[in-house]
Amino acid sequence: MSIFWGILGAGKIAERQMAPAIAQAHDQQLVAVMRRDLDQAQQFAAKHGAARVYTAVEALLADAEVNAVYVATPPYLHADHVIQAAEQGKHVLCEKPMALNTAQAQLMIDACRANHVQLMICYYQRYNARHQQIKRLLDAQAIGQVTSLRVNFSDYFPPQPGFWHHDPAISGGGPLMDLGIHCIDLVRYLGGPIVEVCALVDTLIAPSPVEDTATLLLKLANGAQAVVTSHWSTAIFDPNQANGLEIAGTHGSIQAAPIQAKDSSGTLRLLTAEGGQDFSVAPGGQRPHVALLEDFAKALTNGTPVPVSGEEGMAGLAVIEAAYASARTGMRVKVG
Ligand SMILES: NC(=O)c1ccc[n+]([C@@H]2O[C@H](COP(=O)([O-])OP(=O)(O)OC[C@H]3O[C@@H](n4cnc5c(N)ncnc54)[C@H](OP(=O)(O)O)[C@@H]3O)[C@@H](O)[C@H]2O)c1
Incomplete structure (x- = not known):
């Protein structure tokens, strides 16, 4: 099935990642973009070859050629925009975090189900070729029983205008909703469901109504333990240290970084008693956003469920809600 995309929220991520990925993906085309600023919408459309621009959400959703909508507006608008898109019969790819909370996420899932459209969440980390290789190694028991996972995705991002x-x-x-959501999804993708959370969530570097430093201890359904760190308070100039993952089990360990590479490039090392194996990827490897778009199209074509469903998006938010509750109360909190 050919995908004719409309973008709601043609901002930074759409500009840097998704519009170029649509151009690269097989049998997909960007046909319409929307943002409230007409000049900027026109510039975006001209650069990425979209035929039509709109300054109102309803107008883009009324575009008959658009059969799928990429929602990349700020998070507080995701629920409203996804539900409106579903009601107009459009399939939806929604940026992370899927919504502000699980209650909104449930409404989005319900609306897509009621209108017989698919809803996929843009957890692009699952389409990093190194992360897919790690999944294959874990499935093949390469490090035995997994007991420990650590994922860090951090930055230095104090409050600033604009x-x-x-x-x-x-x-x-703060960073939990922005970066930590990716870490949590990686833990779920590679390690399985998360059932319990113990968290420290603080604001350390400047007054702000959101946290800038979060450390989560997670218990998985299979008993494994995970640590997620997600900070806007750390100036780390080595990308391999600023974001990466380590997994260890009864027969060995795996190390990979950086997790946020947009071409899957970076290191991936497996170490067992038999020695080391290097699965590192050179620059120019699989582009996660292109692979994600092609998987989305495959599900639509085959009429099968999308691989990263609204329920997966909601599960990540449930972990974050549990983390905030744990930080508030000082208690371990069960997820969901
Ligand atoms: N997957 C990732 O790695 C990744 C990376 C970055 C961001 N994201 C996510 O993508 C989303 C967008 O982030 P961004 O960095 O691209 O933000 P951004 O640059 O601020 O872009 C947001 C877009 O939404 C539009 N917009 C704002 N308010 C609107 C409204 N009331 N109605 C309709 N459109 C509105 C803005 O255009 P106008 O102001 O002209 O309307 C702008 O085009 C967020 O959910 C973010 O977390 C994901």
Whole structure:
């Protein structure tokens, strides 16, 4: 099935990642973009070859050629935009975090189900070729029983004018909602469901209504333990240290970094009693956003469920809600 995309929220991520990925993906085309600023919408459309521009959400959703919508507006708008898109019969790819909370996420899932459209969440980390290789290694028991996972995705990002990320009414939270959501999804993808959380969530470097430093201890359904760190308070100039993952089990360990590579490039090392194996990827490898788009199209074509469903998006939010509750109460909190 050919995909004719409309973008709601033609901002930074759409500009840097998704519009170029649509151009590269097989049998997909960007046909319409929407943002409230007409000049900027026109510039975006001209650069990425979209035939039509709109300044209102309803107008883009009324475009008959658009059969799938990429929602990349700020998080507080995701629920409204996904539900509106579903009601107009459009399939949806929604940026992370899926919504401000699980209650909104459930409404989005229900609306897509009721209108017989698919909803996929843009957890692009699952399409990093190195992360897919790790999954194959774990499935093949390469390190035995997995007992420990650590994922860090951090940055230095104090409050500054022009960024909505520090306003919880728009973002839902600080680095946990922005970066930690990817770490949590990676833990779930590679390790399985998360059932319990113990968290420290603090604001350390400047007054802000959202956290800038979060450390989560997670218990998985299979008993394994995980640590997720997600900070906007750390100036780390080595990308391999600023974001990476380590997994260890009864027969060996795996190390990979950086997790946020947009071409899957970076290191991946397996170490067991038999020695080391290097699965590192050179620059120019699989582009996660292109692979994700092609998987989305495959599900639509075959009429099968999308691989990263709304329920997966909601599960990540449930872990974050549990983390905030744990930090508030000082208690371990069960997820969901
Ligand atoms: N997957 C990833 O790695 C990744 C990376 C970055 C961001 N994201 C996510 O992608 C989303 C967008 O982030 P971004 O960095 O691209 O943000 P951004 O640059 O601020 O872009 C947001 C877009 O939404 C539009 N918009 C804002 N308010 C609107 C409204 N009321 N109605 C309709 N459109 C509106 C803005 O255009 P106008 O102001 O002209 O309307 C702009 O085009 C967020 O959920 C973010 O977490 C994901």
